Amino acid sequence: MSDVLRRIEIPIALTIIATLIQVIPYYVNIPVLDTVASRASNSVLLIVAYATFIGVISILQVHGKRIQRQSEGWYYSILVIGFTVIMALTGLPLPEAGLGVNNNIYNWLFTNVLTPLGGTMYSIIAFFITSAAFRAFRARNLESAIVLVAGTIMVMGNAPLITNLIPPIADISLWIREVPNMATMRGVMIGAALGSIALAVRTLMGIERGYLRGGQE
């Protein structure tokens, strides 16, 4: 029995059925299928909610072992586990017990720890862009020379001092953004959209199996 359940045809069939349940009501007006699709979507949300626990278990396993073995920087793992447990417990949806998103501890941690940390991580992108630009803006060949010139014009076009001193720079940078850049981006977007549709078609037809145990039987 377990051999039958482990056959790859089962997840492929489930994928095809789940896909059809979502695709058919999008194009065809069948109220019963709409209801089925809606229920399937809600079930997915439940599965995702359950999967969150898998994430927590993975964190506890990895960091628990680090603490147990006292690996390098193990004390940071105590912080990770500590905050995971505190946030999980104080964020439980039990408002009558004073827990949930309005809990003081949860709110304080969210506002004073999570938000500033996220903001800091986002803001350091500026430094990464600078170092990446330093590496990219080197005229080693014709292509990189074009990138260098276009990039320099774009930077200058976004600097009010430069556009005030040399007004045509603003027009040139606008042209670069709206003509060659836009054309390239649209080409990439159309190609990617078609690739995405083709992947969906392959998945629907049960040909694409890379996401299922490496596509093995």
Added chain:
Amino acid sequence: MEILISGRIFGLVSLLVIMAAVAYYIRKSQEGKVPSVRRIPGIDAIDESIGRAVEMGRPVFCSHGIANLRAATTGPQTLAGLSVLSYVAKRCIDVGAELYVPVRQPEVWPVAADIVETEFKLAGKGDEFDPDRIRFLSNNQFGFSSNYMGMLMRQKPGANIMVGAYWAESLQLAETGSRIGAMQITGTAQTSQIPFFLVVSDYCLIGEEIYSAGAYLTNDVQLIASLAGQDVGRIIAVILGLLGAITVTLGSNVLINLFRM
């Protein structure tokens, strides 16, 4: 009551045409007429990057992006990334490289773990599979990226392969990988992130190339044939694009009305 929903008929016809084209080319491939696929240097370099990591005695990192499997536009990118992961896991097991898979979405973690575990079992090394290396980091975007960057700095992988949907963290991860000297192969269909990957990584898969990666890597005849079917859709899109430009320039809305059917 109309059976077909108005405004979506053209989309349905397009979908059916692409499906028919894919089915046609698959049938032709079964008769021995397999279309040729152009070389994609970024995918060819995967083996080289893993070999380099082994020679340096360093691990391999393979990420499938930070998107979930449900989103209409980014979910397929995660699927494409998982196809690449499947191949990378196989090659890592073959050459004895340590593979680490940083995961952001909890629901993708079991899929990624299953892919890697199955490759170990198929290689007859099931007992060597370590689930701790398929590591859920955080479902917070920057929690994930800071954790990933920390792993890169501490473990200094020889190869960092990132194929999937990425957002603002793309440059943080790729730039950190570059600083530690990892050979980097990246790929995404997120147009806003492609320039970052192009600048920082050794090889970059652009847009649709990531969707072809699974077919290209497995060399599966049916998958390769389906790429030819996809090209039919591309040809139709180009023709419609040109026709649209001409008809709109001439003041006609025929094509626009057709799309709105």
